[in-house]
Amino acid sequence: SSELTQDPAVSVALGQTVRITCQGDSLGTYYASWYQQKPGQAPLLVIYGNNNRPSGIPDRFSGSSSGITGSLTITGAQAEDEADYYCNCRDSSGNYLVFGGGTKLTVL
């Protein structure tokens, strides 16, 4: 079972702001990264180190962390943001990489 917990599904109206969360004990120590995955495609890194965006990722994507909860926020969601989103982090031992179960984002 995953040590990181995500809501299975979230929806947002076009142009509105949505927050996707990831909870787990190891997030109190280590940084979260976030991935976007569209059907039939490989995952795409959108946030690393809690709040850093790789080159080419729109600035409407941002990350934050508080306690044992990491968050991915999309400010002004676009239709093309509809996808599955996964968090990951080191596990509590620090030796292994774990993923959350994923959140399906629907843009209405």
Next chain:
Amino acid sequence: QVQLVQSGAEVKKPGSSVKVSCKTSGGTFRNYPISWVRQAPGQGLEWMGGINPFFGTADYAQKFQGTVTITADESTSTVYMELSSLKSEDTAIYYCARDMRDGYNWALDYWGQGTPVTVSS
């Protein structure tokens, strides 16, 4: 431009093994570990393990210890993942990804296109 190109789809019988390759380009092969992640149909992402080409050392998720072997060939900038004793539950898409792990951070920044592996009798 960093690219990871994986080998093609595989169909295997239960009990057999599969070896998937991941050829990297556009970066210095020895500088970054490569991880393997799998995704069963309709399911989430699962880290299997990774290798540091600089040291030639691999680490594996506990679930896969004993069944997965990850190796690297520096001469061809290629990483391999071999999964043995295949079961139907191993049917999945297998991804390689460049691994940025340091200190408190562990992220996978470039991904291969994925290799579907089907295990069926």
